[in-house]
Amino acid sequence: MLIQILTQHPESIGTILRSTPAWVWGLLAGLVALGSTQLRDRTASLLRVSIMPVGMTGFSLYGTLSAFGGSPLLPQLLAALAAAAALGSASVAFRPVDARYDPATRSYALRGSAVPLLLILAIFLVKYAVGVELAMAPHMAQDGPFVLTVAALYGAFSGVFVGRAARLWRLALRAPVPAAAAA
Numbered sequence: 001m002l003i004q005i006l007t008q009h010p011e012s013i014g015t016i017l018r019s020t021p022a023w024v025w026g027l028l029a030g031l032v033a034l035g036s037t038q039l040r041d042r043t044a045s046l047l048r049v050s051i052m053p054v055g056m057t058g059f060s061l062y063g064t065l066s067a068f069g070g071s072p073l074l075p076q077l078l079a080a081l082a083a084a085a086a087l088g089s090a091s092v093a094f095r096p097v098d099a100r101y102d103p104a105t106r107s108y109a110l111r112g113s114a115v116p117l118l119l120i121l122a123i124f125l126v127k128y129a130v131g132v133e134l135a136m137a138p139h140m141a142q143d144g145p146f147v148l149t150v151a152a153l154y155g156a157f158s159g160v161f162v163g164r165a166a167r168l169w170r171l172a173l174r175a176p177v178p179a180a181a182a183a
Helices: 002-008 012-018 022-036 046-068 073-094 115-136 138-142 144-174
Strands: 042-045 099-102 107-110
Touching: 002 012, 002 115, 022 115, 042 046, 046 073, 046 107, 046 115, 046 144, 073 144, 099 144, 107 144, 115 138, 115 144, 138 144
Parallel strands: none
Antiparallel strands: 042 107, 099 107
């Protein structure tokens, strides 16, 4: 419905944006700032590379539950988990990691990438679009295909974040133990 309204009545974009609560724009600014930190080369600890996937998975689950909490949850969660598992597993198995792990400092040297920022923006845009869609057509929260598609999208985004983190964790697990720590 949202896409149909925007394509047939593009003048409604202004109304939709003006009706958006101010805190949503603050959240977007914070998410852009978070994603922007991923654009440049940097070093990070194991804890730090684990925070983003946990946070984005939580944001995705929150998006699913807040939008469709009144719907039967099992199919939504299964679709999200299946998509997350599929993408996360594929990400771990088939894509090399562009990082180095230093066991002496227990930190990673990470190359900058736009992918985390794009994923963060995609999750935000899906959450925003679903919120607008449900505000205009609340009955969509009971539409099975719509619910499962959105849940699967959230799960897929989370799977990519978790897959990237798993590749980094695997680097740390395979790293040789420094001589000082072994003694």
